[in-house]
Amino acid sequence: GIAMNASNYGNIMHYIMKYCFENMYDGARENGNPHVSDGRIKGLIEQALAEYREKYLLTEENMSARFNTLYNALSVTAFYLIKYMAQELEKSRFVPSYFELKLESGKSENGFDISPYSFDIELADKSRQTITVGGTVDRVDIAYNDDKSGGQIRVIDYKTGNKDAKLSRIYYGLDLQLLLYL
Secondary structure, three states: OOOOOHHHHHHHHHHHHHHHHHHHOOOHHHHOOOOOOHHHHHHHHHHHHHHHHHHHOOOHHHOOHHHHHHHHHHHHHHHHHHHHHHHHHHOOOOEEEEEEEEEOOOOEEOOEEOOOEEEEEEOOOOOEEEEEEOEEEEEEEEEEOOOOOOEEEEEEOOOOOOOOOOHHHHHOOOOHHHHHOO
């Protein structure tokens, strides 16, 4: 059977977050971030879990009791995370605007260049190396200018694993992903 491992947990949590934020903030660009009630958050989480199960898993009867217990327990963790983020957004100019945004060369969205970001670094031997940051971004929030033509962006990347930052590992080029998100 399917086990609830870190990968499954992360995939399911990402699905819940995307589903909830897309639904909660649909129309927020025009109308501002709404207050989202606890009941609405819980309802959306239930819908997301049901949809995920239907798309990617066996029916509840065909999964182990342990998996089903852990699967259903996700809703509690997701609720508190989403509630906290919704409270922050209610007071913020940032609007959740893009979900699972793929960075592609030569593409733009509403005036924002979404090409992978490249920069050059000089190595110890004085040679130069180009670093390119690409992939898919979990969520992009935008604080739009008054004319709605652009503004400031912030990139949200959901992390579900246990990751501790150690300055020595960052200094030597390890744990770089964590540093880039600070």
